[in-house]
Amino acid sequence: MIARNPSLTEQVMAHLRERIAGGEFEGGRIPSEAKLASVLGVSRTTVRDALSRLEHDGSIYRKQGAGTFVNEPGLQIRSRLEEIWSYEQVLRDHGYTPSVRVLGVLEEAADAAIASDLGIAPADPVIAMEKLFLEDDDPVVLTMNRIPAAYLHDDFAESASEPLYEFVEAHCDRHLAYYLSEIVPVALDDHQAALLDEPAGTPAICFEEIGFDQSNAPIVRASSIFRDDLLRFRLIRRKTGA
Amino acid sequence: MIARNPSLTEQVMAHLRERIAGGEFEGGRIPSEAKLASVLGVSRTTVRDALSRLEHDGSIYRKQGAGTFVNEPGLQIRSRLEEIWSYEQVLRDHGYTPSVRVLGVLEEAADAAIASDLGIAPADPVIAMEKLFLEDDDPVVLTMNRIPAAYLHDDFAESASEPLYEFVEAHCDRHLAYYLSEIVPVALDDHQAALLDEPAGTPAICFEEIGFDQSNAPIVRASSIFRDDLLRFRLIRRKTGA
């Protein structure tokens, strides 16, 4: 019934996702792990692995002694905060068909805070790229990325519209391994307000992030500001321990 | 009341956390799973379980074929967004010794939005409880909880300082199973500003949440506002697939 290469666990996940989407589970109750294992012809360990991953991504939850259950449809989270990698993808996950507008690419001197975050000397040159992500004509996300100029060795200006990790891959000799992000409240300044088409002073969520390569060296400092009315982050918090 | 018997997996986690905190791992490299299993005298499955949980909470990361590594100290996240359950606990995780001040408990008529969120009729009575969490004399979190009055059957006013889930457990015939939360940017109004000791209009992060019981019935509507300078949420985003 089940063959290789997408791992067995992934196939079990896909199978369960389909049945969940099809509303097959009476009362939201998913069959027991033992039952699933015997029906699908895999070990209980594999089933447990699949269920753990579905639980982790918010599709289901488990209650010891009671069973495994589907999360209510209204609770399905479209993009898990920890897994965001490309804002274009986030917008697609929300049902948008995003476009990207590169607002500017220029070289500037790093101020003290940026230099410190990027591990370079103050006033060292950085490339600043400002981009706007839109749904139709509505601006949704405004990002500013700053990369030390020393890391860039190509003619890169034409690639600015690529997702950042592809850009870094292509034009630096390294690749982005992870981001450290802070969720910061801001009030839109005149510049941001004009670009996001909202009044100046509007409160907004900003992700302040530093992107690192595999050696934990900072590569990029990014700020992203969101139109709260068009893109709002949600999460489910479920009591685990105790 | 609670007899804790730490599982093997939890003991392995604790052991590794200690060695990580002690900086024992040369170059951040953690011994292989097989090595840990034989040294600790447990199966590799148990070691893998412990490592998976440490990876999930951001303490370590794994690279297939290469090894398992400690996350940089600066990347340690003190409280994972999805696991917040009590703001007192969040503050303790940040090294604070929090106190709680109950600002008011009163009955009011639900407005349309609140009634809709709680599944009751507009103007139905709700109990509104406003609380402030402080570190020393600094206000850090301001929360407003609203529970339909019909759900409360006891004399409850004196218990308002308890964590909300304990309060619900004790005074309603149900208990909180999960929250659905939205991260919302706000500007502090005069009331909030005075309580949080910041200028009115300061941008802040607000969690707008609805708490549900096991039957997916809404029990409580909560708003929590944070002092950005005292409590900032961070997260690590690491590329997983592809």
Next chain:
DNA sequence: AAGTGGTCTAGACCACTAT
């Protein structure tokens, strides 16, 4: 080629929830 994490099996017993 050697060593690592990733996947998978087939069992066993325990802790908890429901009825």
Next chain:
DNA sequence: TAGTGGTCTAGACCACTTC
């Protein structure tokens, strides 16, 4: 008490990284 998820064992082979 029956059934569920939680923990744990002792193996096996595969995919990938590093040298």
